Amino acid sequence: MKKLNASLFPALVLFIALVMANVLPSVHTGRGKVSAVQPLPVVGSFENFKVLLSNVQQTGYSINSGMMRKSLAPSVPAAGISEQSAKNAADYSTTNVQVEGVDEADVVKTDGRYIYQVNNQRVVIAGAYPAAEMKIETILEFAKNFTPTELYVDKDRLVVIGNNYNDGRIQNTVKTIIFDISNKQNVKKLRETELEGSYISSRKIGSAVYLVANKNIDYYYILQQKSGDFTPAYRDTAGQDKFVNVPYTAIRYFPNMVEPNYLLVAGLDLANPDKKMEVSTYLGSGQNIFASQDNLYVAVTQYETNGDFPRPGIGIMAPSILPMPEREPRNDTVVYKFMLNQGQVKYTARGEVPGTVLNQFSMDEYKGNFRVATTKGEIWRKDENTSKNNVYILDGEMKTIGKLEDIAPGEKIYSVRFMGDRGYMVTFQTVDPLFVIDLKDPKAPAILGALKIPGYSDYLHPYDENHIIGFGKDTVEMSQKDWGGNEVGKMAFYQGMKIALFDVSDVSNPVEMFKETIGDRGTDSELLRNHKALLFAKDKNLLAFPITVMEIQNKEVEYNGMPAYGQFTFQGAYVYNLDLKTGFTLKGRITHLSQEDSLKSGHDWYGSSKNVNRVLYIGNTLYTLSNDKILANDLNTLKEENSLEITQ
Secondary structure, eight states: OOOOOGGGHHHHHHHHHHHHTTOSOEEEOSSSOOEEEOOOOBOOSHHHHHHHHHHHHHTTBOOOOOOOOOOOOOOOOOOSEEOOOSTTOOOEEOOOOSSTTOBOOBSEEEOSSEEEEEETTEEEEEEOSSGGGOEEEEEEEOOTTEEEEEEEEETTEEEEEEEEEOSSSOOEEEEEEEEEOSSTTSOEEEEEEEEESEEEEEEEETTEEEEEEEEOOOHHHHHTOSSOOOOOEEEETTTTSSOEEOOGGGEEEOTTOSSOSEEEEEEEETTOTTSOOEEEEEESOOOEEEEOSSEEEEEEEEEEOTTOSOOOSSSOOOGGGSOOOSSOOEEEEEEEEEEEETTEEEEEEEEEEESBOOSGGGEEEETTEEEEEEEESBTTOOSTTBOEEEEEEEOTTSOEEEEEEEESTTOEEEEEEEETTEEEEEEESSSEEEEEEEOSSTTSOEEEEEEEESSEEEEEEEEETTEEEEEEEEEEEEEEEOTTSOEEEEEEEEEEEEEEEEEOSSTTSOEEEEEEEESSTTOBOGGGTOGGGOEEEGGGTEEEEEEEEEEOSSOOBOTTSOBOOOEEEEEEEEEEEEETTTEEEEEEEEOOOOHHHHHHOTTOOOOOTTOOOEEEEETTEEEEEOSSEEEEEETTTOOEEEEEEOOO
């Protein structure tokens, strides 16, 4: 081995010192290419913190009230079928997620033998398989100030995520409680963590759980202070078991930040329970997230007023009382990229694209590139600032390398799905154009074909590489008339829920193969807002989801010519067989409402503890869940096998 030249030692020592101080560009390796990353600058002190807040106030970006616009995530997602992971467990469905291998928290999970359910401030653990032996194993109760919202199950660990309210300086936190569930009748709490702020979302990759939170800042109050610690706090019982404030010296900020709130990204490794939670804190905010197995992307929309809006000091903007700007405001989306590694999170890049994203499905990662669909402009405008829809492709360093702009002027995006070398986009104003987009060459995306039909899709789900399922609403187009009765335009009114199967084998000529309309105006399903409400198993020809059905008895029309709303007729699960030959075949309907409940309902239905909100299967049994009960039905015949009441 050659000896190192002594003259190199000073340089080597300096290099190591700079790396330890995190002031040199870092080099990360992963499944993508190696790239040099300039570290984000540090807030450093309270004085600099105030300067940064003042700078944001003067840029012309509107500072909102801090209310999170929560996203209620290319890989073709798992079809809802998981491998056996529990001894003696049957084949079972899993949460419908965006990216295979990236789990998403939900109100219900199963491991093939047990069902875990968030239920009225509690978590219910029920033995579910076999159905004949269903029973409640444990009901976890929580303090009144903690509201569980979602959960994960990882082998013998249960992770419950919720909102916690504390008296005192630290009031609202995102709280995570980890339980040992190896003995279902003797569940033991292992650990708690808290992040100060509001919950945005989370993901679980392997044994690592990533939490994203946003903490609002009282700009007006802080800028009046001469000193103070206005940094977010966190708590981890694996550490000191007390709240610890993140020092200014550990908080980094995004240059040209959109909103100066605190973004907190935390990582937990369930396989290493003694390892402390890692918390990365940034001066900047987040609204929607997308995660691949390697990276986390946090998107936030900036609303630049170009100085034309009057600024009523710092704090909440009041658009309803402001005059129209002389120049058009600019809405762009900034996306921050973070590398994920077994509970560790590291910022790597920042990108920016015109327009706003709809939700997590507007974003995607494929072959090292980031893909995003946006809407820019306003749907009500009839000039050059009318809404237009776009697709952008950014490389690993978040630099735009390809774009497809000005799709469907005057319409806005209702749903997007990226699948390998293709993208699918539904826009809507009075009809539903389904666009098929070629993404094989990331530098030259192009529209391959389009299909225009009545209605729209709120959610697109892959059936296979050449077929896609749309879930949305049917619509009817009606004339708009002025006071004199003269027609001045067209307007679309939504009707019942619509499900459709599209054939995109011929990309230049997509076809609606089959469609099904459920109910009339007023019919609704959580699936239209939350993809996790869908159960789909292609190999079983199985499609099921919760729904509230409203039906018009005499097909009457409102006095002003608008379509009438239906009357409540059903709440529960619709279960379909779906194949490419016969399309949608209603297998049956399952409800938790008794005949007496239905008779009491009247014209409307405002929700009930008996409302079915999730459907899953274990083996040959289909389970529907409400807060009142778990109902087990034979998967083939839908004959009831057992019913488990949940005490309230």
